[in-house]
Structures are given as C-alpha cells and as structure tokens.
Amino acid sequence: MNTKTLARAAAVGAVTSVTALLLGNTAAVAQEDTFPDYAYGIAASGALTIDPLPYVASKDGKFVGDQLLGIGDVLGEHEDDIALGVLTAEAEAGKAETSVTELNLLSILRADLVRTWCEDGKGGLEIINGTLLGQPLPDTSVPGTKVDLSPLLTVTLNDQRRNSDGSLTVTGIELSVLPGATSPDEELSDEEKAALPGLSALLGAPLDAGASTVGDVLDGVNGALGTDIALGSPLQTITVGAANCHESGDGSSDDGSSDDGSSDDSGDDSGADDGAAGSSTLPAAPAPSIVAAALPVTG
Amino acid sequence: MSQHTAPPKAAPSKGPSRRALLTGAVVGVVVMFVAVLGFAFFSGGSDPAATGPSAVAANELGPAAPGADLLASTTFTTIEGAPSDPNPDQVNDGIVVHPLRETPVYDAPNGQAIARMEPTQFGDTWLPVIAEESGFVQVLLPSRPDASTGWLRADDVERARTPFVVNVHLGSKQLELLRDGKRVDSWSIAVGKQETPTPTGRTFLLGAFSDPSQNFSPVILPLGTHSPTHDTFGGGPGTVAIHTWPSADAFGSAVSEGCIRVPADALDKLAEVPLGTLVMIDQD
Numbered sequence: 001m002n003t004k005t006l007a008r009a010a011a012v013g014a015v016t017s018v019t020a021l022l023l024g025n026t027a028a029v030a031q032e033d034t035f036p037d038y039a040y041g042i043a044a045s046g047a048l049t050i051d052p053l054p055y056v057a058s059k060d061g062k063f064v065g066d067q068l069l070g071i072g073d074v075l076g077e078h079e080d081d082i083a084l085g086v087l088t089a090e091a092e093a094g095k096a097e098t099s100v101t102e103l104n105l106l107s108i109l110r111a112d113l114v115r116t117w118c119e120d121g122k123g124g125l126e127i128i129n130g131t132l133l134g135q136p137l138p139d140t141s142v143p144g145t146k147v148d149l150s151p152l153l154t155v156t157l158n159d160q161r162r163n164s165d166g167s168l169t170v171t172g173i174e175l176s177v178l179p180g181a182t183s184p185d186e187e188l189s190d191e192e193k194a195a196l197p198g199l200s201a202l203l204g205a206p207l208d209a210g211a212s213t214v215g216d217v218l219d220g221v222n223g224a225l226g227t228d229i230a231l232g233s234p235l236q237t238i239t240v241g242a243a244n245c246h247e248s249g250d251g252s253s254d255d256g257s258s259d260d261g262s263s264d265d266s267g268d269d270s271g272a273d274d275g276a277a278g279s280s281t282l283p284a285a286p287a288p289s290i291v292a293a294a295l296p297v298t299g
Numbered sequence: 300m301s302q303h304t305a306p307p308k309a310a311p312s313k314g315p316s317r318r319a320l321l322t323g324a325v326v327g328v329v330v331m332f333v334a335v336l337g338f339a340f341f342s343g344g345s346d347p348a349a350t351g352p353s354a355v356a357a358n359e360l361g362p363a364a365p366g367a368d369l370l371a372s373t374t375f376t377t378i379e380g381a382p383s384d385p386n387p388d389q390v391n392d393g394i395v396v397h398p399l400r401e402t403p404v405y406d407a408p409n410g411q412a413i414a415r416m417e418p419t420q421f422g423d424t425w426l427p428v429i430a431e432e433s434g435f436v437q438v439l440l441p442s443r444p445d446a447s448t449g450w451l452r453a454d455d456v457e458r459a460r461t462p463f464v465v466n467v468h469l470g471s472k473q474l475e476l477l478r479d480g481k482r483v484d485s486w487s488i489a490v491g492k493q494e495t496p497t498p499t500g501r502t503f504l505l506g507a508f509s510d511p512s513q514n515f516s517p518v519i520l521p522l523g524t525h526s527p528t529h530d531t532f533g534g535g536p537g538t539v540a541i542h543t544w545p546s547a548d549a550f551g552s553a554v555s556e557g558c559i560r561v562p563a564d565a566l567d568k569l570a571e572v573p574l575g576t577l578v579m580i581d582q583d
Contacts, residue, residue: 035365121454143400144418160400162455164366164412168400244364285395285459285573289422290518293508295374296535297519297542298495298526298557 034059035165039098039116039243041087042071046177046236054089061093081106082238094248095119098172098241105238108133108195109155109175116172116241120248123170125158125241133195153177153195165246172241176234184215365412366403372414372442372449374505374521374538380406380413381440381447386429387500388581390464394428395575396436396456404449408435414442416451421506421521425459425575426451429501439503441523443536446500461573465504465541467559468583469497472551474541474561476568484568489549489560495528497539497557499580504541507570516542518570522578526557541569541578 036059040052054066068087085102099115111130117123130137132155138145143160159171188196188211196217200207207220218235370376381404397418404414418424426438435450466475467488475485491497502524509518520541529537537557544550544560561569 161364161367162400162402162452163364164369164403167365169364282394282458282460285425285461285575286423287571288504288507288574290507290509290570291422292510293421293506294510294512295421295508295519295521295538296513296533297521297538297540298491298529298532298535299513299515299555 035163035167035244035246037061037091037093037096037118037167037245039089039091039096039118040241041068041089041098041100042084042238042240043242044236044238046234048236050238052242054087056089056091058091058093058096063090063092065090091243091245094121094245096243096245098243100240103240105175105240108153109173111137114172114240116170116243118168118170118243118245121166121168121246123160123168123243123245125170125172127157127173149195163244167244167246169242169244171239172243173239175238175240177236178214178217178234184213184218186214188212188214188217366415369403369412369415370442371417372404372440373417373420374441374523374525375536376414377443378404378414378440378447378449380411381442381444381449382406383444384429384439384446384448384501387446388579389429389501390577390579391427391429393460393462393464394458395425395461395573396428396438396451396458397423397425397575398451398456400455402451402455404440404451405435406449408433408450410450414440414449416449421508421574423574425573426523427503427575427577428458439501439523441505443525445498445502445524445527459573461576463572463576465569465572465576465578467497467578467580469499469553469580470583472553474559474565476565476572484565486562486565487551488562488565489544489551489555490553491526491555491557492553495526495556497555497559497580498524498527499582500524502539502578502580504569504572504574504576504578505538506574513542515545516566518542518566520566520569524580529557532556542566 036057038055038057040055042050043052044050050071053071054068056064056066058064066089070084071087083102083104084100087098087100089098090096095118097115097117097119099113100111101113103109103111103114109130109132111127113126113128114130115126117126124143125140127137127140132147137157138147140157143158145157147155147157149155154176156171156174156176159174161169161171163169193209193211196207196209196211207217211217211220370378372378372381398416399418401415401417403412404416405411406413416424416426420441426440428436428438429448430437431453434453436453436456437448437450440447440449462479464477464480466477467473467490468475469490472488472490473485474488476483502522505521505523507518507520513519521538522540524539526532526537526539531537539557539559541559541561543563543566547562549555549560550562
C-alpha cells in the first residue's frame, strides 16, 4: 500500500518549515463552525494517497506559513514519477496562497511554477511554463478550464467555488485518472493506449500495454496493487494547489466594480425591473453551442 | 471575462533560503507538531492511517465547505424556499448572466443559501436577470417549482445582453421571435393538450442539445420550466422544451405532452438565439 501519513512526511530531513503561529493552543482557540482561510500545495487520493501537504489554516486571522522541499518520503517508490521542488502554503485573514515549483506529474503535466492564490474573496491560478502532454497549457484565466481526455484523464485548471459563507475556494490543478468511466467495456482510444505507460508509472503498477478497455486497465491496477477500486469515482486524483479565503471586512464597497458593470446606475428606465449597469454597454450574449445530452423532454 | 487573470499584488512567494534562515533546531519539532495538528483538523480527527485508497477526492479532504451539501439548481432538482417570480408577465431588459464559478443561490440579497448554481448545465449556464440589488442579481431558476427565482452574487457572474424575446401564445398557437422589441418572424406551432398543458409564465432558453434517442428533432431547446402534470416524463423531470416534429399536421393544434413543437425553419432560427433569452408563455 502506498498510503503514507503526514507524520512520516513531517520527519523528512529535507523539510524546512516555520510557522509564525505556533498552534499550541489550537484546540482552545478553534472557533467551531468557522471555515478557515487555508492553503495546501499537493494532495492525492486513490491508488496513491497523499494527505494535503503542506497544509496551513488560519483560524484566527494570524499569518500561518509552511514550506517543504520536496515530498520524497511521501512518494516513496513514486519519487521518480512525481517530482516537486519547493512547496509553500500561507494563510492569514482574507488571504491564502500556495505555490509549487518544478512540478512534473509523470511527464504528463509539467510546470516551473504553479501558484494558486486567493485574496479578499477573489482568486486565480498562475502557471509558468506549463505543459500538458508536451503541449502548452490552455489559458487559465477563466475559472474552471477543463482539458478533457476522457475516459482516461481530465485536467481541471483554476477551479473555483464560492461557498455559502462567502469564502472562495480555488483549486489550482486537479488531474483525474479514469474520471468518469462507467463501463468496463468502454474502449480506450489510441491516445489513451499511448498514455498507458505513463499511467503505469503513476500507479506503480505494470499495466498490460495491450489493454484495450477500461476494464482491462482496472483489472491491471487492482491486480498489481491488491486494491479493489471500482468504477464510478476517479481511479486517482492529484490536486496541485488549493487556497480558500474570505473577504476581508465587509467588502461591500467594491461590490459590482470587479466585473464589467462599473457604471452601476440605478436610473435605468426600462420598467420596474431595475437593470443596473447600462445594458447598452454590455457585450452581446453568445449564440448557444449545441451539446450532446440525454434529457427526455415532454415531447 | 478576464478580470480574474491578474493576480493581485501578492507578496512574492518567499524563497526557501529565507525560510531556512528562520528555521533552526526547533524546526523538526514544529513541523511535526503542525503537520499532525493540521491533519487532525483536516480529517476530522480520524486516524491518518485509516485514509485508505479511493477514500475521497483530494479536494474534499478538508473541512466540509459551507454550502457544499446544497442541491444544485438544475432542471432535475426541486429547490425549496426559492422565491416566486414577482412579475411573471414582465419582459426584462435583456440582461443575462453566466456564473463564472460554482456559486450559492440565495433567497434574498445577503440572505439564506438555498441551492448551488453551476457554470455549466447544457453547455454554459445563462440565466435572465429580473432584478438587481446590493451586489446581487435575481435570476430565474431552471429548477422546480416553476417560476422560482434566486439571488446570485454579482461578483460571480459574467453579464451580457440578448436582444431577443420569444413569445408563445397558447390560445392562437403562435410563436413569435422578437428582436429589440420588433417581430422578426412568427410561426404556427403545436402546444400541450388540455390534459397536459404547456405552463404559462416567464421562463427562458436553458440549453440547446441533440439526443439520438429523441430523434424527432435534430436540436432540442429545453426551457427553465416543467410540465404541471407530468412530474416525470420518459425518465426525465418533465422539462418543457421547444423542438420540431416530423409531421407538419400538428402545427396549429394542442396535441403535445407540454412541449412546444415548431416548424423546422423556426427551430433553425431559435437555435441561434442566446441562452437565457426570455420565453413568455401566455394564454392569448
């Protein structure tokens, strides 16, 4: 089993770290039911499990930081498959940020720097020299950019979720292996077959290069690792960078100015529906893209 | 929208050398302490060794995010506590919004979260804005009950304007396409029969999709409303849609299960109309 614990990670000799706040009184200080500003550099679940590292959370608004130089001990035999340079994570009131340098996930995804940040309820992702399967990564300015190589792989960049307490969670990179496969009979495409060696490396499981279906891959993984992974959830998920932050203060003063509606005039004259932001200055709504879907309608 | 690209003037990541200077003999102890505490917090106190393979997705390891357990507002769901459309006969000024990120749906500005709204449903989600207040926009929802609305944070949406409105007249069985208030075209259509009527009120174009198992129409345009009589239909949630029909003899009559059947040339034009565009259905 490849599961490692944080306790072991913490013992890594190469680790350097400092916490501005020594959490000796965490239990007493912890405010129940508050969702902290937090950040972490990497986490994984599935055949290979990495608990969030380094993970910091600021529950009382004070600065907390942590840093690791590699996570070789956590990776163990996978050290050659997942390469990481320096991982930092910092959080304080209204702000969280994490960065990972010299990232190489199985040569599938590489980047010199992945910085995931969140500040005052806004956030984003910065990637320097990022490539996916040797190709430059797409623009990540739009939240939730997804590269879909399903059924084998999906990579989601800059995923953002606003929580009901107003905090924003930014997930920098999430790579899922076999993300949505539902049938073991699903055929692998040529591209996916070509990626099998990389998958073997990721999972540390020698997979049959002749595998032609999702079921073949699963059988290979389960056989090699002694696992019992079923379809329906990703076989492996790796997250690089996550940051959650609240708005500092009320933040009401800049409401509406972060998006296009800067002229937030209330004097619109189109009836009782108060359209703010002069509609004439808005871009034209796009024509729809026709997608494939299975929704029985009333006919 | 690209406002979200530029990182703020965040302090540059501190380099390891600076950190190294600050470390010292206590580092190992501190790291161990914080890591263990961090994990205990993260995992709800469970034994780290119990975190087995295929436990939970990595980004779900943390404390449950507030609101993560709320239902998404989609054509498949029913959202309790969603305010009803206060002006179901009124045409808005064409503002539509697209959620840039998953965001809560509130029952009022700064109110209670009642659902989640996702950026994509049938392609990108676009919803009509019917009011705006205190940094929030009120939109029509695609979920049941029909004619329900909710409030989204204005910071979390991209805005655009559609010049179109679609009028559906159940009495005369006519569909009109308006652009900037002027009629572009109109067609004779088929609407729901008496036992399975097409619902009236203000709704919107929710999506445009093709479905090989519903080959009566090359494209189907689901609306943000549902059949009042079919809780489910054919395995679906009773979503009312605009689509064409293989035989022309139905047009001009009330024969459908609730959907709006239109001629092929009407569908061609309507499939170009932006999502979020209002569809006003009345008894005229």
